[in-house]
Amino acid sequence: MAERVNPYFLKELKKYGDVRIEECFNCGNCSAICPLSTEEDNFPRRMNRFAQLGLRDRLLASKELWLCYYCGECTKTCPRQADPGEYMASARRYAIASYDPTGLAKLLYTSPVLSVIFLLVLAVAIGLFFFQASAPMDLQTLRLFEFIPSALIHNAGIIAGVVIVLAALVGMVSMWRRTFQALGYPKGTRLDWWGAIWKAFGVEVLGQLRYRKDCESSAVNKPWYAQKWFIHASMLWGFLGLFVATALNYLLELLSVKATGTWVPLWYPIRLLGTVSGLFLLYGTSLALLRRFRKDDTSYEKSTFSDWTFLALMWLAGVTGFLLEIAVYLPPFAWSYWMLLAHLIVVGELLLLAPFSKFAHAVYRSIALYLWTLKPLPESEQASAPAAAD
Amino acid sequence: MSTNQIKVDALVVGGGISGMQTALDLGDQGYKVAVVERKSSIGGKMIDLSKVFPTLDCCSCITTPKMSATAHHDNITLLTYSEIESINRDGNGFKVQATKKPRYVREDDCTGCRSCELVCPLEVSEDEHEFGRTSHRVVYVPFSTAVPQKALVDLDHCLFCGKCIQACPSDAIDFTQQPEPVEIETRSIVLATGFETTPINAKKEYGAGKLRNVISGMMMERLLAPTGPYGRVLRPSDGKMPASIAYVQCAGSRDQTLGVPYCSRVCCMYAIKQAMLLSGALPLAEITIYYMDIRTFGKGYEQFYQNAKAMGVEFLKGKVARITEDENQNPIVRVELIDEFGKTRVTERQHDLVVLSVGLLPGGNPQPKFGVPVGEDGFVQVPDYNVFPAVTSQPGIFVTGAAAGPMDIVDSIMMAGAAASSAASYLEAGNGSRKEAQRQPERSVEYA
Ligand SMILES: Cc1cc2nc3c(=O)[nH]c(=O)nc-3n(C[C@H](O)[C@H](O)[C@H](O)COP(=O)(O)OP(=O)(O)OC[C@H]3O[C@@H](n4cnc5c(N)ncnc54)[C@H](O)[C@@H]3O)c2cc1C
Ligand code: SF4
Ligand code: SF4
Ligand code: SF4
Ligand code: SF4
Secondary structure: OOOOOOOOHHHHHHHHOOOOHHHOOOOOHHHHHOOOOOOOOOOOHHHHHHHHHOOHHHHHOOHHHHOOOOOOHHHHHOOOOOOHHHHHHHHHHHHHHHHOOOOHHHHHHHOHHHHHHHHHHHHHHHHHHHHOOOOOOOOOOOOHHHHOOHHHHHHHHHHHHHHHHHHHHHHHHHHHHHHHHHHOOOOOOOEOHHHHHHHHHHHHHHOOHHHHHHOOHHHOOOOHHHOHHHHHHHHHHHHHHHHHHHHHHHHHHHOOOOOOOOOOOOOOHHHHHHHHHHHHHHHHHHHHHHHHHHOOOHHHOOOOHHHHHHHHHHHHHHHHHHHHHHHHOOOOOHHHHHHHHHHHHHHHHHHHOHHHOHHHHHHHHHHHHHHHHOOEOOHHHHOOOOOOOO | OOOOEEEEEEEEEOOOHHHHHHHHHHHHOOOOEEEEOOOOOOOHHHHHOOEEOOOOEEHHHHHHHHHHHHHHOOOEEEEOOEEEEEEEEEOOEEEEEEEEOOOOEOOOOOOOOOHHHHHOOOEEEEOOOOOOOEEEEOEEOOOOOOOOOOOEEOHHHOOOOOHHHHHOOOOOEOOOOOOEEEEEEEEEEEEOOOEEEOOOOOOHHHHHHOOOOEEEHHHHHHHHOOOOOOOOOOOOOOOOOOOEEEEEEEEOOOEHHHOEOOOOOOHHHHHHHHHHHHHHHOOOOEEEEEEOOOOOOOOOHHHHHHHHHHOOOEEEEOOEEEEEEOOOOOEEEEEEEEOOOOOEEEEEEEOOEEEEEEOEEEOOOOHHHHOOOEOOOOOEOOOOOOOOOOEOOOOOEEEOHHHOOOOOHHHHHHHHHHHHHHHHHHHHOOOOOHHHOOOOOOOOOOOO
16 A cells, blocks of 8 residues: 655644654664553554654554553653653644644644634633623522523533534544554454443543553652542543533433522532532642643653643633532622633633643543454454455 | 883873783884783783684683783883872873882782682682672782782781781782882873773663673673683573573663763674674573664674574564563563564563673773863764874873774774874874974884
8 A cells, every 4th residue: 555655744743742753763662661562552663653754644543642641651761862752742732633624723732822812712702602691690699590591501512512522523533534444454354342342431541540550650659649640530530520410410400300500518419429520620630730830750841832721721620610619608799600600711611622622632542442442353253254364 | 219210102091902902012113111000900801701703712812912912021011900190291291190009919029829819718709800700819819811910919808817928938918018109201191991881780671780680791701701700601590501591782872861872882793792602602592682783894793693693593673671570580571573574563571691782881081180081972082083093182192992982802903003103103203292303312212
């Protein structure tokens, strides 16, 4: 099969991070030191090659890009100091931008100035959108969802959700097509589609097994709650928990069990789920910000603007959410209402930008993990399949 | 005291193969030469080696005659166990202060009969040449082919029992010896201070020196040498004859995490050499060399490599990333192997013994004492390497051998010739001031 070589590929990649992979002399130290490399699915050296040779399509078809959690072992031990870990991170940014047809991801990744402008404009737009529909603040009893009607929030959320999902789907399909093809299973091979679901989403995505077990080398001196995997898992679990709590809340409203904004005690199950998840999110994002700020790990040394904005938005979402929750149990103040608006703006930005920002790694990594766990069914169940050889 | 005042044409610092050859070349031309060697014997690294690539000649058989020739040359004064303290320019020459460290044995009287060794009751670990694999007495002749064959006392461990004093037939032992200052007046200096090897604990990923069956190339030289500690190849942890031996190439060179970006040039060749010798010593052993590139640049070297392949030595492309060990202290290497079709595999392979092909590092910084700058790599800088390979930036100071950069024996000897001839031209030109290009009348030239 002919491969197209893109001579400007490396130059292009350099816009996405501190890429110096041209220094690499292909020794393979990185792939062998990488705790996540396996006998067959080994990286990052092969990925380095793609950048050096201008094999853009091969890079974009590599699930291995997403199997790396950036522990930094390869960077620390690279004899050429070619920083393969940072290269992998940059290549992931590049991939997110390439799978996205709108060009927005590219803008957010490559231009901090335009990113700031874009984020501010979007914030104002979301703010105005909700504010123009707001009712006067009631300072006798707190009526948050009369200030900004819950129906508006829900409907806006659903419409935004559909847009986001569609945008994300385009990228996901693009990635899936390339990476699945690259697996190279002969036509007709019967794959264990169901088995892989549990392994990929249960064990790896939710359980963070490989991050937890294999990527600990860099964190040996830290207690488990300060290790990178736990920080990452806190954010992931926190975010998912909040998402589920919000969805359940809406479900109860649809079922007319409980309207949004009805006062509930702290131990009300959905409220409890939200609170605990919020704590996880806040803990994870705070520590991630702190450790990035301190640069106390190889992978935190070269944070990009996109790393900071993603974390900052998540952190702000957590903080505003908590202040809102506290407000519910206090006498009404004007700031409680403003907090709702702020929370909507932050969450709105976070969700609307999901397919175009670092957030997108969640779906791409999930797909990669799925493809990584996807294996052919045992020999005995292949019988009915047509002969693979021709 | 006349011995403490030496006046020579050239001072050679370092008595390794390159320093000895420079001294011999200059001495043969009639120049008076002093050789100052820090250790108790001359010979340098070469005297510790087993055989030399690419001819597989016995190393002692080549080095020992050179050592004797140096020691017995009429025009060469040998100062072993001595340190250079300071160097000062004096007119067109140099005034050098050196110190002869006390051997606690009068060199002039000692005959090297070793009677003292036989009666000495205490053994200490032999670290200088044998990496602690064997021991020597507190009073000892450094090794069987040491030059000079004179004993010395390791006073730190001495019990002062006096048995050696009683045993010595020539009354040579003298515990009251003091460091002896020596003043050397010389018209030129040749640095031949050689190299050191990467310490075995340099790389954390390779076990930081804690894995017992991971040894350095230099240790393997000793295991293979006929004069080595065991007389055969045994692995350190349990004395087992290794059935599977692996070489890890570039273990200390071409690695910026160790601050060594350059290639050490000799380690590919010595690994191949050792692999061949091992095939003879342990015919059933499997030998694997993990490499990034095999660099066999010299005359006959590529053929040497091809011969090793033909002998069944396994060459696998891949840089070993990590070495661990199993419960039986068998080292396990982790490596990405890249085959000739570009197919790759990250794998772990267990061996009985792993040899790190350690690199060549500068032996020390000559800048403070000699005022000779070093290059980025830490070796003595040669400003015009292509044209004057042995001439440093300091007039009258020359360099040869591995002091100038990683170099094998052939190149060290050739460079010695270059250094000797550059030094001779300089001396001929009249102590370096080219205007005064007449012969110095006091110099005696003897044509053989
Ligand atoms: C494991 C191994 C195997 C090798 N095998 C081969 C081989 O098979 N064939 C080959 O061609 N090459 C081989 N080499 C390379 C070879 O050892 C060198 O080329 C050679 O030893 C260089 O000689 P030299 O005289 O420049 O330095 P050295 O041998 O290092 O001699 C330098 C001398 O100077 C002395 N000295 C240092 N500083 C001072 C000071 N300040 N004052 C006084 N004295 C000082 C030292 O004590 C030493 O005696 C091998 C190297 C290694 C590490
Ligand atoms: S360790 Fe460094 S030099 Fe070696 S293959 Fe990886 S990136 Fe390249
Ligand atoms: S950063 Fe860690 S996980 Fe990623 S490629 Fe390097 S060693 Fe592997
Ligand atoms: S010190 Fe005396 S006994 Fe020892 S080797 Fe020399 S001469 Fe012999
Ligand atoms: S000679 Fe060979 S082993 Fe030594 S540094 Fe060069 S390439 Fe590496």
